Amino acid sequence: MFNIFKKNKKELSQDIDLSILNTDIHSHFIPGIDDGSKSMEESIFLLKQMEELGYKKVITTPHVYYDSFLEGIEVLDKKIEELKVNAKFNGIKLQIEVGGEYLLDDDISDRIKNKQIKTFSDNFILIEFPMTNQPMGYEKWLFDLQLAGYNIILAHPERFLYFYEDKKQYLSLKDRGIYFQMNIGSISGYYGNKVKEVAEYLIKENMIDLVGSDCHGQRHIDAIKRTLRSPILKQLIESGKLINNKF
Ligand SMILES: [Fe+2]
Numbered sequence: 407m408f409n410i411f412k413k414n415k416k417e418l419s420q421d422i423d424l425s426i427l428n429t430d431i432h433s434h435f436i437p438g439i440d441d442g443s444k445s446m447e448e449s450i451f452l453l454k455q456m457e458e459l460g461y462k463k464v465i466t467t468p469h470v471y472y473d474s475f476l477e478g479i480e481v482l483d484k485k486i487e488e489l490k491v492n493a494k495f496n497g498i499k500l501q502i503e504v505g506g507e508y509l510l511d512d513d514i515s516d517r518i519k520n521k522q523i524k525t526f527s528d529n530f531i532l533i534e535f536p537m538t539n540q541p542m543g544y545e546k547w548l549f550d551l552q553l554a555g556y557n558i559i560l561a562h563p564e565r566f567l568y569f570y571e572d573k574k575q576y577l578s579l580k581d582r583g584i585y586f587q588m589n590i591g592s593i594s595g596y597y598g599n600k601v602k603e604v605a606e607y608l609i610k611e612n613m614i615d616l617v618g619s620d621c622h623g624q625r626h627i628d629a630i631k632r633t634l635r636s637p638i639l640k641q642l643i644e645s646g647k648l649i650n651n652k653f
Pocket residue numbers: 432433434507561620
């Protein structure tokens with residue numbers, strides 16, 4: 407008899423243990439500062455689930471572009487302290503730090519000059535490209551960042567489909583020493599089948615250095631939970647190639 411509850415044979419029989427990662431380096435947990443968490447209550451609810459997933463540390467990375475934080479990136483120090491105090495009060499033991507997710511555009515040169523870049527760990531910066539169009543001349547901005555001593559992590563390369571159309575660009579970015587951070591939810595199909603396909607391609611090509619939650623809200627935690635029986639995620643996490651636990 408046809409059993410609608412029959413498990414997909416390709417799935418693992420047990421959830422993957424994410425605690426091996428130790429650290430998530432991409433999320434939007436500071437309330438009301440970008441398109442991530444909207445309230446302190448929501449942030450606490452999400453952080454609790456990150457802890458339950460096995461994480462010991464989160465480096466949260468508010469979006470930074472154009473006119474964000476014109477008052478100075480130092481405002482993030484105050485915001486992260488508020489989040490830490492509230493997390494502790496609510497029994498959360500996660501270590502919490504702050505960085506930023508920088509949209510790569512010509513604004514980045516001024517931010518380098520004015521030292522308005524929030525780094526984490528050993529001068530690491532998380533960057534993203536525009537979703538729809540490849541920015542002209544992005545190589546120079548990457549070069550300027552590296553010349554200024556920043557170690558660059560590219561957020562979710564699998565979501566920039568224009569690179570997939572011209573795959574040698576992925577290689578070129580890797581040749582420049584850029585680290586690739588894949589969103590775990592990409593494997594679940596949350597961002598669409600094409601993004602899932604690109605994520606699997608990058609994993610197979612050994613290009614992924616880090617995985618991230620890119621958690622803006624409950625929908626992203628749910629997407630992560632849907633990948634916990636994915637053989638390809640297990641293969642990636644157990645490959646020994648990921649550097650999440652160095653942060
Ligand atoms: Fe993000």
